[in-house]
Amino acid sequence: MAHRRLAVSPLLTQVAPGPDDRASWRRVWLTSSATPDESGGWTDTLGAREDWWNVAAYLDPGERFPRGVEVTPAMETIPWTPLTKPLSECRVALVTTGGVHLKQQKPFDIDNDGYDWSYREVPSDASAADLMVTHNHYDHAHVDGDFNFMLPTDRFRELAQAGVIGELGPRCYSFYGYIKDLEALAETSAKDVARHLKEDRVDAVFMTPA
Incomplete structure (x- = not known):
């Protein structure tokens, strides 16, 4: 690259x-x-x-x-896939770089700052009581109080009920957004998440950056 x-x-x-x-x-x-x-x-x-x-x-x-x-x-091209159906018929997924994960999962490695390009799968129906944030490059006080700031599963379920989207996929994906080795991210975790999104038949992804 x-x-x-x-x-x-x-x-x-x-x-x-x-x-x-x-x-x-x-x-x-x-x-x-x-x-x-x-x-x-x-x-x-x-x-x-x-x-x-x-x-x-x-x-x-x-x-x-x-x-x-x-x-x-330096990316030569930006891969882009246009939607082939209305958003109201799409299964969507959430991806965040806010360091959100289940309390039972291994925290992101903030001691190896900038070089943890791993990700965490978070069930879309996870409750706030099961979540936490591991990230030291933004003030996540608001997220700690309401995880919808960074992983808005409740809001997207409301959008599904209102017919704005088809449905929310079964899994969300979370990264520690302060990643210096972008090549490692692109060659490992990003490919894994893309494969899982295909497995879940996701049509569109919404990302919340931190």
Whole structure:
């Protein structure tokens, strides 16, 4: 899988670059029409710069530098399957990255921060008393009080009763959303969940990100 580095944050324009410093190239990237491969072997083009500014505007200043230079997988295409029936006839499933799981299940590994790409199957009819959250990268106080914030099974059952969706599938799937190794996620857990969704004859998936 190819990789790319996104363009950089305003912090880098304040760096006094040396002749052999990567910061020198990063600063050039902000002002030059040169392509990354001509200087330092970078694998993306200036076209990503505008996209990065849109992202950086939402980040705290201290996060803009590390987020700007981290390596992410470059996807050639985005697989897309159009619906072949009205939503009112679809069986849907819920997928969350909020770290929700059954209390009896093994918690997500927050000590190995960023490298737990496993998932948990959660029955769609699980009660709130059986659920908990293991996640240290968002404030889940509201979720602890009402799991429908992150795993809205009650709301989707209401949608089914109202005829908005056909029905809710038997299983939901939960991830610990702070995952750094996206290739491992794509090659293991994501494929497993996709297979289970097919087994459950799910037509559409709704994701709640954290």
